[in-house]
Every structure is written in structure tokens, then in C-alpha cells.
Amino acid sequence: MDLDAILLARLQFAFTIAFHIIFPSFTIGLASFLAVLEGLWLSTRREVFRNLYLFWVKIFALSFGMGVVSGVVMSYELGANWSEFSKVASPVIGPLLAFEVLTAFFLEASFLGVMLFGWKKVGPRLHFAATVLVAIGTLISAFWILSANSWMQHPTGYQVLADGTLRATDWLEVIFSPTFPSRFFHMALAAFLTTSLVVGAASAWQLLRDRTQPESGMALRMAIGMFAIVAPLQLFAGHLSGEMVRVHQPLKLAAIEAYWTTRPDQPQSLVGLPDRQAGKTHYEVEIPGIGNLIQGVPKDTMLQGLDSFPREDWPVVGLVYWSFRIMVGLGLAMIGLGVWGVILILTKRLESSPWFLRSAVLMGPSGFVAVIAGWIVAEVGRQPWTIYGVLRTADSVSPVGPGQVSASLLAFMVIYAVVFSAGAVYILRLIAKGPAPDQEPAPEGEGRAPGSPLAAAPAEPKEV
């Protein structure tokens, strides 16, 4: 297969999966948020929770739909563009992906229907159960896909047979490969963080216009509570994940930190322009003597640099280096926003702090950016392998010519641009309108005006 076809196939996969991951990283957290809102509503019967539920469920429906259809693509693209990878990897990770469909996708898809359209058809508790099941489904899905991906990062529990095919020897080692627990933890937290930042931004936006809006005040407090706890936790999860990278993928660590030479007492590079050709970082700002400390190892421990590895195995150092810095930088900003928000809540100045509200709006998309940056670190950092140390990307690609791949890549770009822009417009429109319930009073009898957001909601939660 010539290089162009490989590059195009990689671009296509990167594009479609980066597009896809935006939605799960939002809907995983949003599903749980909705489950909490509905649970709070059922237990306290405060209108504010129901209004928030009925507001965010619309945004959930829009995002989930885009996540589903962009996810269907992945299940076929794997074979269409990476047929050789599919054949090699399937004996080991095939069951993991099959279990994802069986344990998660059906659960989410089926109960989503009840969640969105079943308000009047089932009782409130059953409806709450449907919401909870959708939320659980999203997390199960993340479990399996992270499991498969972690195995590709650091494969364990398999053997290579004489004919070059792989066999699983220990399924638990395959599913719970060493990097999996910390990476799953890291991704799940990232999803909660992303959602809480979006919820925070949307609520702050409303409060900037009307600081007495009760739903937005409540949602902003819930969001701050979430990211104030999760953002520092994420720093810890990221550190655990980084430790796994140091132990199992030293080459990736060398690229992340731009360690060019193998040595003890590595310096910590802060910013700079890594140059793979020259094997050095230009315009570098570094702090000598603390690299090992940050990696959590003694000063005299030898940390491998890129020079320990053949040059053809190096990933694109600059991309990995900078994606990592963007992710960490945004993470630190999130921690700061959380601390600031908690102080304002404790001093009861939240609604009257326009600069905080503006910052919260500004940070709304930061979760998405951090997630994508993190994925670039993980995936580009694994190159030039698809299965680290086992199968090279160049040997993974399908026998499909560059003409077909470029045509389909172009088509994906056009369609995704249309779908994404429309979806973004509709979601932003909803956010701009806000969670305040419609002003006109609901007519008696059936309960709500048909066509209004509350049309399908029972007037009061009834016991079942």
C-alpha cells in the first residue's frame, strides 16, 4: 500500500473519530446529570429540577443522535479502511467490541426511546429507571472501548501463533490490560468535566442576562460543584495515566516531554518547538532538575529519551508535545475556575460576579478541546503502531486505493460540516433561550399544551 493511501486512511479515521468523540464525551456526563436531575425532582418535587431536566434532555437528544450516527460509521470504517488490522486484532479485541454493542448500545438505544418519548406512557419511576439505564449504558460503552483501546496501547494476555495470527491467552489480562484502569478513570472524568463545563457555561450565559433566573442559578451551582471536585481529581487521574505511559510506553513519554536524550535528572520542558529532524527543541523554556520529580521517580533514575528508539519508530513529536500541553493547560484553568466558583458560592456572590460568569462561558468548550488534545496524545503518541509493538499502521490498512479514500474523506468532511453546524446552531439556540419554562399557563385537562416542552410530562409525578 502506498503512503498516500495510508495517510488518507489515517486522516479519515482521525477526522471521523475526533468528530465522534465530541458527542460521547458530552453525553456520558449529560446522561448522568439528567439522571441526577430527575432523581432530585422525584424526591424533592421542586419545579426547578424538572425544568432543568426538560431543558437539558432536548440538548441531550440532539447530541446523542449525532453521537449515534457518527458511531455507526466507526463500526464499518474499521474494516473498510483497516481490514488488515481487523483481521489481526479481532481474535483478541473482537469480543470486547461485540460486548460493547451487546451490553451498551442496545441498552442506550432502547431506553433512549422511553426516556425521550415515554413521559406519558410509563410511570415516573419507570421513566427514571430508563434515564438511569441510558446513563449506565453510556458508561459501559466507554468501559469497553477504552478497554480495547488500552489493549492496543499496551497489549497483554495474548500470544502470537506460528502463522502470525494472535490468540488471547487470558481474557482478564486482555480486558484489564495494565493501562486500562487509569485510562478509563481519566476518560470518564473527562466526560463529566466536559459536561459540567458546558452546563456551567450555558447557565452563566443566562445569568449574565438575568441574574435571578432560578434554574440557571441552580444548574451553575451544580456544575461548579462538579468541576471543582472533578478537575483536581482529573489531575490525579492524569498523573496515574502518565505513570502507565512512563512504565509501558517510554517512547510516548519521551515524545510528550520532548526528552531527546536518555539520561537521569531530566529537565522539565515547559514550552518550545520540538524539531524531529534536528532532534532538539527550539526556543525551549525548561526548568532543569525537576523532570524526574514530576514523573514521580528519584532524580538518579534513568528516563529514556527518543535517542533510545529507532528514528522510524518516533511519533510526530511536536503534535504530541503540544497536544499534551494544551490538555494540561486547560485542566489547570478548569481547576482555577472551580476554586473561584466555590469561593463565590461560599461568599454568596456568584450571580453578582460578571467576570466569573464570563470566564465560565469562555471555558464552556474547553472540555471538548482537552478531550481531543488528550486523544491526540494517546493515539498519535502510539504511532507508528496500531497495536503497540505488534502491528504497524502501515500493515493495518485495507487494499483500497487512494482515490476511493480521498473521495470518501471529502464526502465525510462535507456531510459532517453540514450536520455539525446545524447541530451546533440548534443547541446554541436552545442554550440561548435557556431553561426557563414557557410563560403561558398550562391548560387544564390533559395537563400541558400539546407541542410545548412539557406536553409529554405528567402534571405531577404519580406513584406507581
Next chain:
Amino acid sequence: MNLDLPLIWAGLIAVAVLLYVLLDGFDLGVGILFPFARTPAERDTMMDSIAPVWDGNETWLVLGGGGLFAAFPLAYGIITPAFYLPIILMLLALILRGVAFEFRLHGRKRGKAFWTFAFSAGSLLATISQGFVLGGFIQGVTVADGRFAGQPFDWLTPYTLLVAAGLVAGYALLGGGWLMWKTQDQLHGDARRWTSVAAAATGLLLFAVSVATLYAHPQVAERWGYAEGAFGPRFLPLLPIPLLGAAGLAVVAWGLWKKSHGWPFLGAALVFLSGYAGLAVSFFPSIVPYDIDFRQAANADNALGLMLVGIVILLPAILGYTVWVYWVFRGKVSADAGYH
């Protein structure tokens, strides 16, 4: 215990694909019939009738793809590159129609019109793409050394065009039957008319495809004992399959005539069952016609075994809650079904 794991999995994948065809078939069919609705309100009702279930229906397609990857990786690794373009086309079409469910409700005037168009065009295009894949599959896939070795447009021939037309008619029949079952008044009457047209077209095209297959594809003709004449020893045991198809069409016709609401959908499902069984008989044990059989393509036994344990537990649960969801949304669709 000595289970024939590849055979079991071939059966499971076949069932998954059949369920996909029947379930997404009717909701794609509703999309195909979308342009024929008289009023925007009718279109809303058509969409409401499938909105709670389409996502679950499409998951069977993911199970078909994911299951093929996991159970028959060699087949997955040959079929997906062989049908690269129609598969990508199908995926793009499914994206457009899938997001249309939500987007249509949020679009204003022009936006709504666009997503209405995207829903019907996407449904039609996805069906045509599936028809190309099916037709190309029947034609056979060129394989060398365990890899696809044919040309990018092997799937585009007069024969595959005929198959695609047949599938469009068939899905429209399923969709029409579904709408007759789920709607009332004027829309129900329209659905009855659409169903009768689609049933006639499906019967005609199914017959044409069958004859064309026997003429054009000698391997299939031999399986059906074509050379031996109509009542040869090979054809006779297979006779129930075409009879089932004829019976299905008869049930549709009878249901239309008796003004039944439910029977036409059931009849349409029988027609698909017959077509599907006919294909299965034509190809077994090939999984990539005509070079790779399902045993060659099967995954390692320990992988198939692990998945079997999973599916034995999970499939009954999935079928159970799927049936429950359909039960929750039983009866005629009402005008205020949406949550918006």
C-alpha cells in the same frame, strides 16, 4: 461439551442481519414514503411512529458489522473493502436521516424543509446502497490471498441496480405496512394505497431478481437445481421458500382487501423472511461468495466461546427490553407523541 461455534455464530449473525432488515427496513421504508405524504402534519405523524424505536433498530446494523468483525474477521476484512463506496454512501445517508429526527423539530422554515428532504433522501440512498451491497454479494466477491482483489466498482452492474430497486420496493412495502398498523384516518388510507403499489412492485421485482439470479449466477442456479427442471430433487425441498414469499404477498393482498390494519405488515415481513431464507440457502456455507466459507472466516474458538457466553445471557435481555419498548409504544400513534 463440543459446540460447533462457527456454525452457531453464523446463525447468530444471520439472525442479527435479518432483524436489522425487518426492523430498520420499516423505518427506512417510512422515509422512502415520506415525499408522498399530503401534509406536514402527516409527515410529523409518520416520523412520530418510528422516532422512539429507530435508534434501537439501527443498533442491529452495528451488531451486524461489529459481530462480523468479532466472529468472522476474515469475512469482515474482505467484505467492507470490497463494498467500500456503497458502505460509505450508506453510512453518510444514515447520518443525514438519523440526525433529521431531531433536527427537523429544531429547524425553522428552511431548516425544517432541508431536514425533511434529508430524511427521505437519506432513507432512499441508504436503501439503494444496501441493495448494491446485497447485489454485489450475490454476484460474488473477487478474493486473492485472503484479501479483496477486485475493482472499486464491481458492485455497480445492471443486476445490482435491479436488486437495489427491489430492496427499495421491499422497504417501502414494510414501511407502508407499518404505517397502516400505526396510523389512522387519512394517513392510514394513504398508507393503504402506498402499500398496495409497493406490494405489486415488490412481487414483480422479487420475481425479476430471482430469475436474473438463476440466469446470471450459475452457482446459485445449481444450488436450486435449475438445470433439473422445476420439480427436480434439489428444488423440491426448497419449494417452501418461494411458497412462503407468495404466501406473504397473498397475506398483504388479503389484508388490504379486508381493510385489516395489522396483516399487511405481517405479510410484508413474511416476504422478507422468504427472500432472506432464499439467499441463505443459495450461499450456505459461503460467507464471502463464492470463495470463503464461514469456517475459514471464523475467529479463534476461544473468542467465539467467550462471546457465546455473553450473548446467551445478553441476547434474551436485549430481545426482552426491545419487545417491552415496542409494547410501551403500542397502538396508534397520537398527534402529541413528541416531547418537544
